[in-house]
Every structure is written in C-alpha cells, then in structure tokens.
Amino acid sequence: MTVTQEDERTTGDLKALAERAGHELEDASAPEILRWAAETFGKRFCVTSSMEDAVVAHLASRAMPGVDVVFLDTGYHFPETIGTRDAVEAVMDVNVITLTPRQTVAEQDAEYGPRLHDRDPDLCCKLRKVRPLEEGLRGYLAWATGLRRDESPTRANTPVVGWDEKRQKVKISPIARWTQDDVDAYVAEHGVLTNPLLMDGYASVGCAPCTRRVLAGEDARAGRWAGRAKTECGLHG
Numbered sequence: 645m646t647v648t649q650e651d652e653r654t655t656g657d658l659k660a661l662a663e664r665a666g667h668e669l670e671d672a673s674a675p676e677i678l679r680w681a682a683e684t685f686g687k688r689f690c691v692t693s694s695m696e697d698a699v700v701a702h703l704a705s706r707a708m709p710g711v712d713v714v715f716l717d718t719g720y721h722f723p724e725t726i727g728t729r730d731a732v733e734a735v736m737d738v739n740v741i742t743l744t745p746r747q748t749v750a751e752q753d754a755e756y757g758p759r760l761h762d763r764d765p766d767l768c769c770k771l772r773k774v775r776p777l778e779e780g781l782r783g784y785l786a787w788a789t790g791l792r793r794d795e796s797p798t799r800a801n802t803p804v805v806g807w808d809e810k811r812q813k814v815k816i817s818p819i820a821r822w823t824q825d826d827v828d829a830y831v832a833e834h835g836v837l838t839n840p841l842l843m844d845g846y847a848s849v850g851c852a853p854c855t856r857r858v859l860a861g862e863d864a865r866a867g868r869w870a871g872r873a874k875t876e877c878g879l880h881g
Contacts, residue, residue, distance in 0.1 A: 665805040674818040682708035688785040695728040697838040718772040720851035743780040786814035
C-alpha cells in the first residue's frame with residue numbers, strides 16, 4: 645500500500661498498517677524501515693529532530709532526499725542546539741521546518757509568571773512542545789523519531805513502527821533497537837552532525853533550564869528534569 649495524491653486511508657487502515665508493519669519490520673535495518681516509510685507515505689512522512697544529533701535525519705535523507713525534518717524551537721534551547729539545526733539545514737539534503745509555540749517566552753511569562761518550567765514543567769512542555777508539534781504534524785500521516793529502547797526504562801518497549809493514538813498517526817522509530825555504540829559507530833562512519841553538548845557531559849539535550857550533565861552510571865535521560873519524577877516532555881508519552 646502506497647500513498648496517493650489524495651490519500652483516502654481511514655484511521656483504522658493506518659492503525660492496522662502500523663501494527664502489521666511493527667511486526668514485519670521488527671528485525672529490519674533502519675534504512676529498510678525508512679525506505680518503507682518513504683514508499684508508503686511519500687510527502688506525508690516527516691522526521692522530527694531535537695537536534696541532539698542528526699542520525700535519523702541523515703538516514704531518512706538517504707531513503708527520501710529532501711525529506712521534511714521538523715524541529716521545535718521552544719525558545720529555551722541551548723545556542724549549540726540552534727547551531728546544530730542551522731548546520732543540518734546547510735549541509736544535509738533535508739527540508740528543515742522550525743515550529744514555534746504560539747507565545748514567545750516573554751508572552752508566556754506575562755500570562756503564567758516567570759520560570760513556568762520550574763513551577764509547572766508539564767504545563768510548560770505542553771505549551772512549548774506538545775501543542776506546537778500537534779499543529780505541525782497535521783499534514784502528515786506518519787512521523788519518525790530517534791527513540792531508542794536503551795535510553796531509559798520508559799522507552800524499553802518502543803516499537804520500530806507503532807500507532808500514535810494521541811495524534812492518530814503512524815509513529816516510526818527506525819533506530820529503536822540501536823544502542824549508543826550503534827549511534828556512535830554510525831556518526832563516525834558517516835560524519836554525521838551531533839550537538840557539541842554531547843561532548844561536554846550531556847547525554848540527552850533538551851531545553852537549557854531543564855537539562856544538566858549526567859553523572860557516571862546514570863542513564864542517558866537522567867539529566868532531564870533532574871530531581872523530579874518527570875522523565876518525558878509529553879511528545880512520546
């Protein structure tokens with residue numbers, strides 16, 4: 645089943661497709677999974693990237709040159725993250741689309757008070773990440789992420805292809821079975837861009853106010869919302 649110009653597949657069709665592909669592609673390589681996505685969804689497929697690295701964007705650009713790469717500019721990113729986005733846009737065969745929240749940080753501060761990320765991080769993530777992504781993905785049937793099972797216990801059961809019930813879309817995680825060693829090897833082999841903060845003690849890069857360096861023995865996402873029970877921003881929960 646491939647995409648048509650006026651795609652008439654129902655939500656039920658897409659959900660069944662995702663569940664079937666999740667089983668059939670479980671042992672497939674990341675390039676194979678992305679080729680399937682490109683052939684199945686065409687221009688209604690995109691990659692999302694936090695610009696921690698450009699591995700999935702690089703993989704997708706080989707399967708579908710000019711693929712849309714969606715980036716959320718929350719207004720709280722490290723300068724290194726914005727620099728990585730700009731570099732990806734300059735050197736890779738992708739179409740970077742930058743999404744922004746409805747409010748600037750100053751406007752949000754005026755309505756909710758300053759440092760909402762400290763007082764109510766779930767609401768801050770909802771306003772600056774979840775809602776903008778939901779709006780930005782409306783024109784797509786499927787989206788790819790860089791989720792990996794080894795990153796944290798909450799991601800241990802990530803399917804390579806699954807159904808995003810919240811957004812009613814097919815969600816593809818082509819490197820779900822990869823380890824950090826696999827990522828490092830791919831980056832080294834292909835010279836893939838990575839965020840400079842990964843060389844400065846950060847194992848996972850998010851918004852600056854809610855991200856710290858990790859300590860020896862901690863999992864990759866321990867530096868996100870440190871000291872809180874929160875482990876996900878809501879994009880993948």
